[in-house]
Amino acid sequence: xxxxxxxxxxxxxxxxxxxxxxxxxxxxxxxxxxxxxxxxxxxxxxxxxxxxxxxxxxxxxxxxxxxxxxxxxxxxxxxxxxxxxxxxxxxxxxxxxxxxxxxxxxxxxxxxx
Numbered sequence: 667x668x669x670x671x672x673x674x675x676x677x678x679x680x681x682x683x684x685x686x687x688x689x690x691x692x693x694x695x696x697x698x699x700x701x702x703x704x705x706x707x708x709x710x711x712x713x714x715x716x717x718x719x720x721x722x723x724x725x726x727x728x729x730x731x732x733x734x735x736x737x738x739x740x741x742x743x744x745x746x747x748x749x750x751x752x753x754x755x756x757x758x759x760x761x762x763x764x765x766x767x768x769x770x771x772x773x774x775x776x777x778x779x
Contacts, residue, residue: 700730 673679687695699709703722712719721727742750 697730697734701727701734703727 695706695710699706701721702709702719703724703726704712704719709719711717738750745753
């Protein structure tokens with residue numbers, strides 16, 4: 667039997683949860699964790715429990731943001747500013763539609779009980 671773990675916030679954490687993700691989901695999770703400044707465990711726990719993710723500025727977050735902005739700038743140079751802006755707007759619209767669909771699905775499933 668494994669030992670109980672007392673974390674930095676004086677909480678006993680003796681349960682382990684594991685799950686599989688696709689390579690794309692893993693990449694998205696890694697980016698979100700890097701940009702949050704939290705540990706992966708704290709980030710996932712907060713997301714699962716619908717708690718706020720407050721980004722704490724530190725050198726790791728700065729480096730992650732700098733890398734993300736640099737990647738974005740390289741894409742803009744490669745494909746042209748207008749094309750990238752259009753793609754970003756399309757992605758935002760699609761994301762908003764998906765959120766609305768999920769919201770409607772949750773509302774429908776709650777009403778079906």
